[in-house]
Amino acid sequence: MKLQTIGIVHSPFAKAEGTPIQPMYAAGVEGHIEVFPEYAPGLKGLAGFDRIWLLFWCDRAATCQLIVTPYKDTEPRGVFSTRAPSRPNPIGMSAVRLQRVEGNILHVSELDVLDNTPLLDIKPYVPAFDHLAAERTGWLGAAISQRSVADGRFEAGVKAP
Amino acid sequence: MKLQTIGIVHSPFAKAEGTPIQPMYAAGVEGHIEVFPEYAPGLKGLAGFDRIWLLFWCDRAATCQLIVTPYKDTEPRGVFSTRAPSRPNPIGMSAVRLQRVEGNILHVSELDVLDNTPLLDIKPYVPAFDHLAAERTGWLGAAISQRSVADGRFEAGVKAP
Numbered sequence: 001m002k003l004q005t006i007g008i009v010h011s012p013f014a015k016a017e018g019t020p021i022q023p024m025y026a027a028g029v030e031g032h033i034e035v036f037p038e039y040a041p042g043l044k045g046l047a048g049f050d051r052i053w054l055l056f057w058c059d060r061a062a063t064c065q066l067i068v069t070p071y072k073d074t075e076p077r078g079v080f081s082t083r084a085p086s087r088p089n090p091i092g093m094s095a096v097r098l099q100r101v102e103g104n105i106l107h108v109s110e111l112d113v114l115d116n117t118p119l120l121d122i123k124p125y126v127p128a129f130d131h132l133a134a135e136r137t138g139w140l141g142a143a144i145s146q147r148s149v150a151d152g153r154f155e156a157g158v159k160a161p
Numbered sequence: 162m163k164l165q166t167i168g169i170v171h172s173p174f175a176k177a178e179g180t181p182i183q184p185m186y187a188a189g190v191e192g193h194i195e196v197f198p199e200y201a202p203g204l205k206g207l208a209g210f211d212r213i214w215l216l217f218w219c220d221r222a223a224t225c226q227l228i229v230t231p232y233k234d235t236e237p238r239g240v241f242s243t244r245a246p247s248r249p250n251p252i253g254m255s256a257v258r259l260q261r262v263e264g265n266i267l268h269v270s271e272l273d274v275l276d277n278t279p280l281l282d283i284k285p286y287v288p289a290f291d292h293l294a295a296e297r298t299g300w301l302g303a304a305i306s307q308r309s310v311a312d313g314r315f316e317a318g319v320k321a322p
Contacts, residue, residue, distance in 0.1 A: 001166070048297060083284055093254065
């Protein structure tokens with residue numbers, strides 16, 4: 001299992017503090033994805049999609065913690081019941097809006113990813129596949145309206161406030 | 162960027178041929194996820210969620226191809242506009258139904274993953290985060306009603322029919 005960086009995310013966010021924690025909180029945030037030229041042939045046909053999944057490596061996430069206090073809560077939770085980046089494999093997953101494709105550059109919005117994050121994969125977002133039934137959302141059910149931006153709690157070398 | 166296997170997917174599918182290509186085509190398929198005991202503390206609170214994302218390593222995917230003919234089409238497409246497993250980083254992503262949690266074992270259904278696949282991550286599926294607007298779905302728009310199970314075309318060492 002050997003990962004390769006296929007590109008770089010360029011966004012307005014140099015650090016976790018103040019970064020939206022999900023695309024739904026990133027309305028109006030624009031950025032671009034630089035796909036390294038050797039992978040550009042794989043982008044053929046992508047421009048036809050309104051939204052794409054980005055998989056990326058959370059390279060500035062603090063060391064994995066199996067119990068975390070997530071942004072949306074004040075109680076400690078198991079990390080797999082959260083979207084916190086400090087996980088055994090710090091792979092982030094964001095469905096961002098694809099505005100346009102210019103060669104190997106993808107212009108996107110609703111972007112909630114830190115600047116200079118290494119990109120691992122791009123997949124098309126397909127409502128028929130991705131809008132699935134799920135009624136119960138555990139501890140998040142009550143917390144969904146809470147905090148919408150990050151602080152430094154999961155950033156390496158940053159003390160939580 | 163160093164991956165670690167956090168568990169193993171146990172499913173009825175020993176090979177790609179006949180495996181549903183998305184959870185939406187895997188109604189009634191049951192299996193279980195074995196999370197290695199050292200990661201089990203991270204499962205706290207997960208049982209409250211109806212559905213979970215699995216990220217996994219497609220360990221039997223054929224070598225990366227940047228242009229593929231996807232299961233749902235007869236035309237070659239850029240791999241990033243498809244969900245095909247033969248990609249630069251063969252990370253699969255499936256939102257399966259969580260039936261119940263027994264210690265470090267997650268009983269799931271709507272499972273579309275090969276047996277013995279290495280697990281990389283588990284995240285809660287949250288409709289507020291994951292049901293996002295996307296009207297245009299490119300080449301898939303016309304193809305969505307096609308094939309719902311895999312053949313061997315993306316399996317290492319298997320000749321496509």
